[in-house]
Amino acid sequence: MSQKGTQISDSGYNVAVVGATGAVGQEMLAILAERGFPVARLRAMASARSAGGTIDFGGKSVQVEDLQTASFEGVDFALFSAGSTPSLEHAPRAVEQGCIVIDNTSAFRMNPDTPLVVPEVNPQAIVDQPGIIANPNCSTIQMVVALQPLAEAAGLERVIVSTYQSASGAGQKGIDEMLKTTREYLDGDTENPTAASSDTTFAYPLAFDVLPQIDSFLDSGFTREEVKMIEETRKIMGLSGLDVAATCVRVPAVRSHSESITVDLAKPLSAEQAHALWSDAPGVSLLDDPSTLTYPRARQAAGTDATWIGRVRQDLGRPKTLHFWCVSDNLRKGAALNAVQIAEEIVRRRA
Amino acid sequence: MSQKGTQISDSGYNVAVVGATGAVGQEMLAILAERGFPVARLRAMASARSAGGTIDFGGKSVQVEDLQTASFEGVDFALFSAGSTPSLEHAPRAVEQGCIVIDNTSAFRMNPDTPLVVPEVNPQAIVDQPGIIANPNCSTIQMVVALQPLAEAAGLERVIVSTYQSASGAGQKGIDEMLKTTREYLDGDTENPTAASSDTTFAYPLAFDVLPQIDSFLDSGFTREEVKMIEETRKIMGLSGLDVAATCVRVPAVRSHSESITVDLAKPLSAEQAHALWSDAPGVSLLDDPSTLTYPRARQAAGTDATWIGRVRQDLGRPKTLHFWCVSDNLRKGAALNAVQIAEEIVRRRA
Incomplete structure (x- = not known):
């Protein structure tokens, strides 16, 4: 599963939600839990303003880390929804550190090398070593x-x-x-x-x-x-x-x-x-x-x-x-759900 | 001006607003006053439920008559906005009694003999003895x-x-x-x-x-x-x-x-x-x-x-x-204003 040899827990994947305190981030957390996505460890990241607080994931409290300083080492999937500027700055770093990034912003969508995916329409666009996969605009x-x-x-x-x-x-x-x-x-x-x-x-x-x-x-x-x-x-x-x-x-x-x-x-x-x-x-x-x-x-x-x-x-x-x-x-199919479905599609292929 | 020899006051026209207590009727009264339409006498008509009350026209109180029993004798223009059923029942009677009816409902709009008029677009559709002129749908x-x-x-x-x-x-x-x-x-x-x-x-x-x-x-x-x-x-x-x-x-x-x-x-x-x-x-x-x-x-x-x-x-x-x-x-261009503009166009031609 992992790129560059990151560790994978036997019981699932390490998932980071970036922008965890926002409307879409909250929905991502809810959908990961609802759908029983195999999460080994959930990491929550956000801007310095929101860091230090906690969010709820499946009934457990998770500390929100500062995106600026958080490491993506050991993270399998990073779901970004913190705005285009944080994505441009931190998504490439997350890929470098071994993540597959599923990015909900418009930062990379029209990049010819970035898959832009709606699993019901073009699952074939998910390549084997995707790096960043873009989640399309909600509309x-x-x-x-x-x-x-x-x-x-x-x-x-x-x-x-x-x-x-x-x-x-x-x-x-x-x-x-x-x-x-x-x-x-x-x-x-x-x-x-x-x-x-x-x-x-x-x-x-x-x-x-x-x-x-x-x-x-x-x-x-x-x-x-x-x-x-x-x-x-x-x-x-x-x-x-x-x-x-x-x-x-x-x-x-x-x-x-x-x-x-x-x-x-x-x-x-x-x-x-x-x-x-x-x-x-x-x-x-x-x-x-x-x-x-x-x-x-x-x-x-x-x-x-x-x-x-x-x-x-x-x-x-x-x-x-x-x-x-x-x-x-x-907030669901237009953002959080589609992002989780992309992760599910990758997990299904690698099963 | 009048058909069938109805009396016209020297100082203007006798105007009936039918459905005077409704949202469009209220707007018709306001627009007649605002634009200085030459009103000699204003009559307000509505269903039996609203009859007996009063409405304001240009600062004066006007008694609301019961449409069912009100006569249109002596009325030059009747602006109908009380729903299709009242229009179907009473507009032909108003024409019989000598009125020009400007009807805001859909009752007569697609009748081939009824002009359907937006003065900026097809003023030429207003014929000399129009009887009923239909005001189009607001949209x-x-x-x-x-x-x-x-x-x-x-x-x-x-x-x-x-x-x-x-x-x-x-x-x-x-x-x-x-x-x-x-x-x-x-x-x-x-x-x-x-x-x-x-x-x-x-x-x-x-x-x-x-x-x-x-x-x-x-x-x-x-x-x-x-x-x-x-x-x-x-x-x-x-x-x-x-x-x-x-x-x-x-x-x-x-x-x-x-x-x-x-x-x-x-x-x-x-x-x-x-x-x-x-x-x-x-x-x-x-x-x-x-x-x-x-x-x-x-x-x-x-x-x-x-x-x-x-x-x-x-x-x-x-x-x-x-x-x-x-x-x-x-309520204005989509209904009341367009109806008053039709009346103004007729007045202009007969001046």
């Missing part, structure tokens, strides 16, 4: 899980997505800020003056508003989040010329990202045929019965593992076009 | 105001829209329910049990959720709201074969509808060229400067008259495709 992961069965059966010609992304995409700080500005609004402070400062996570108070901006703007007018969805989708699906457009929008939901997706296919596909494909697809749960008002919702998907699909309909004029609605918990 | 109005300059300059080939519609699209009851379930959620009642009853406006509590359903479902899997956007856009723009697809979604905003629109044109158009077209377009206000995080938002647009446009960008691979973000106050 991208759920979309490619949904698109893959359509691509295999009917071929993708064009994808247009508009997102409805929750506050938790900006971490616990984003959730807290949204709840705070919502309370202010309900208390009559409909201007939310406190949320307009330079300390805030969102550019405007998210309470009862809709913000068509996620991440920063590029010269093209697209945001980095939108370009991530375009470029990462091409890389993961192995379709370098795929025609993809994205509009990424923040809405006042706590958790889960929702997506309105239009896909032009190379062949006609009915809603029923698409249902059949998705029924058999890994990671997908259909929730699509208009007669009982059954469709995926942000709150319904929160805390679940699936990529939920509903509102499936063939275009009224274009038999090769489908429209559908896709919701997933951005 | 449709702002979209066609935005699309018309592009259609004239570059021709429309295909339109794909995903909406982010506020609670106020379901009236004051919708706003109240959303605020109530939000308070419950913040008080720790994250299941919102009270909102699951048959009395509720939304199928699920809207608090911190995203609901991909507006209006009821059709056999095609599309909702009535989505089909309204498709069919009404074709009728207003006079493009009977236009390729339009819509996905309509409720989000927890109080007021204003937002739309992510992708448009394929017959000719290439840069974002700068589109800006120039929209700068000169009636009813449009551009708000598009990524360098200062300037873009339209639901809260920013609330209470304003414009159709706000931002996030304008040419597709990264398709020079004939534009993506943009469009926000407007659904």
Whole structure:
């Protein structure tokens, strides 16, 4: 298992969670425990600000180490989710010290030598000595899980997505800020003056508003989040010329990202045929019965593992076009779960 | 001015607002006063439940009449916004009694003999003896105001829209329910049990959720709201074969509808060229400067008259495709303002 001769416990793997006190780090710890990942020793690392405290892992208290000084010697898997700058600085060091790094930031995703993996879509991208494996953007992961069965059966010609992304995409700080500005609004402070400062996570108070901006703007007018969805989708699906457009929008939901997706296919596909494909697809749960008002919702998907699909309909004029609605918990499948699944895939191959 | 010889006051027109106590009716009264529409006498009508009370019009108290028994004799303009059933029952009677009816419901919109009008787009559809003029769906109005300059300059080939519609699209009851379930959620009642009853406006509590359903479902899997956007856009723009697809979604905003629109044109158009077209377009206000995080938002647009446009960008691979973000106050331009503008257009022609 280990590279460069690191020790492996008989009872499992040594796993480091980097950014262990953040929203995604907390979810990583929960998912490792829930799924019974074979952890011999769990190490928790974070910035100096959070170091010294403790986190809970499967009922046991674990001391949080300072990432700046922590050694990765003896660690088999390091799951990084502490931001791009810490990943750029410490992930190469962790690899040097013998780790496989599964990195949840955008730092290495588009590096041609770095596998960018969604296990339901491109497990074959995990090479034998991977070093760093990148975990894709949250909005991208759920979309490619949904698109893959359509691509295999009917071929993708064009994808247009508009997102409805929750506050938790900006971490616990984003959730807290949204709840705070919502309370202010309900208390009559409909201007939310406190949320307009330079300390805030969102550019405007998210309470009862809709913000068509996620991440920063590029010269093209697209945001980095939108370009991530375009470029990462091409890389993961192995379709370098795929025609993809994205509009990424923040809405006042706590958790889960929702997506309105239009896909032009190379062949006609009915809603029923698409249902059949998705029924058999890994990671997908259909929730699509208009007669009982059954469709995926942000709150319904929160805390679940699936990529939920509903509102499936063939275009009224274009038999090769489908429209559908896709919701997933951005902290789980969109981040922590996908990272743990990558580790599980490596363990499975080496068993 | 009047049909069938109704009396017209020297100082203006007799105007009836039907559904005067509702969210749109209240906005109609405010806009008639704000814009100085030449009102000789204002009549307020509503269901028996609301009749007998009073509303305010320009600082004066007006008694609310029971629509069931109220006469339209002597009324020049009747602005209906009390729901489709009251419109179907009483609008023809109002026309019989000499009114021009401007109807905000979907009751008559797709009737081939009924003009469906957005004054910035198709004022020519207002015929000389109109009887009933239909006011389009709120989501449709702002979209066609935005699309018309592009259609004239570059021709429309295909339109794909995903909406982010506020609670106020379901009236004051919708706003109240959303605020109530939000308070419950913040008080720790994250299941919102009270909102699951048959009395509720939304199928699920809207608090911190995203609901991909507006209006009821059709056999095609599309909702009535989505089909309204498709069919009404074709009728207003006079493009009977236009390729339009819509996905309509409720989000927890109080007021204003937002739309992510992708448009394929017959000719290439840069974002700068589109800006120039929209700068000169009636009813449009551009708000598009990524360098200062300037873009339209639901809260920013609330209470304003414009159709706000931002996030304008040419597709990264398709020079004939534009993506943009469009926000407007659904109670104003999406309903009450457009209705009053129709009346103003008729007054202007007869001056």
